[in-house]
Amino acid sequence: MAIGHRQAVASEATVDLAPAVPSHVAVIMDGNGRWAAARGLPRLAGHRAGVQAVRRTIEAAIHQGVGWLTLYAFSSENWRRPATEVSDLTGLLRHFIKHELAELAREGVRLRIIGDRDRFDADIQAELAHAERTTTANTRLNLTVALSYGARGEILAAARKVAAEVAAGTLDPADLDEERFGAMLSTTGIPDPDLILRTSGELRLSNFLLWQAAYAELVFTDVLWPDFGAEQFAEALAEYARRERRFGARPG
Ligand code: FPP
Numbered sequence: 001m002a003i004g005h006r007q008a009v010a011s012e013a014t015v016d017l018a019p020a021v022p023s024h025v026a027v028i029m030d031g032n033g034r035w036a037a038a039r040g041l042p043r044l045a046g047h048r049a050g051v052q053a054v055r056r057t058i059e060a061a062i063h064q065g066v067g068w069l070t071l072y073a074f075s076s077e078n079w080r081r082p083a084t085e086v087s088d089l090t091g092l093l094r095h096f097i098k099h100e101l102a103e104l105a106r107e108g109v110r111l112r113i114i115g116d117r118d119r120f121d122a123d124i125q126a127e128l129a130h131a132e133r134t135t136t137a138n139t140r141l142n143l144t145v146a147l148s149y150g151a152r153g154e155i156l157a158a159a160r161k162v163a164a165e166v167a168a169g170t171l172d173p174a175d176l177d178e179e180r181f182g183a184m185l186s187t188t189g190i191p192d193p194d195l196i197l198r199t200s201g202e203l204r205l206s207n208f209l210l211w212q213a214a215y216a217e218l219v220f221t222d223v224l225w226p227d228f229g230a231e232q233f234a235e236a237l238a239e240y241a242r243r244e245r246r247f248g249a250r251p252g
Helices: 032-038 043-064 076-080 083-106 122-134 151-167 178-182 230-242
Strands: 007-010 013-016 024-028 068-075 109-114 141-149 195-198 217-220
Touching (some): 032 043, 043 083, 068 076, 068 083, 076 083, 076 141, 083 122, 109 122, 141 151, 195 230, 217 230
Parallel strands (some): 109 141, 195 217
């Protein structure tokens, strides 16, 4: 029989190949600006509403039993936006970390940051480090926030590490495999995403988790990020549950 959607029958035993609920959902949050423009509001209003959607999505992930949630909050390319918008976004981030961390920690959320955090102001870097440190023991939801993140930069940094280790004689190129290379990425210790979701109708990965996305199911929704919440999260999970995941295996 075909390697099933969720289950395959191996002799008598039923093997769960891909559970109905994805273990790791990664989200490209898009459409804040368009949401604001449609209401005649400044872009900042869209980003503020986007933060509320972040809260709703974290709650929804916990409620649905998703163990890992990764949010693309600021790309390495976002620094090219006008200085006022960059400052608005970093201000929202500062506020989010300072004021929402205690609640997240109470809910059992462990926070990790991926990306080039050195580009943020020193106080934000300190808050991020504090948030990561104080939530390490939490296990209910592993929340990763991608900040100043770009997948090509991440892969290049790992390639540089490989080159340095080979040059130092501590790594034989023949010993480099996917597992070892993956462990040099910023997502080391984080499982690959099962589902990557993008809002606002754009059909791109935009330099997000390119290595880790190898076998992810992609779900796109027209909903703008500030309108996203529990209902849309549940719809994305339902779409995921309908997909047949074969990881390159041949059906038959
Ligand atoms: C894309 O909308 C969204 C962003 C560039 C930033 C996402 C940020 C947030 C949701 C708020 C901050 C998050 C945290 C965790 C504090 P866009 O501005 O590109 O929208 P557009 O494509 O409609 O212009």
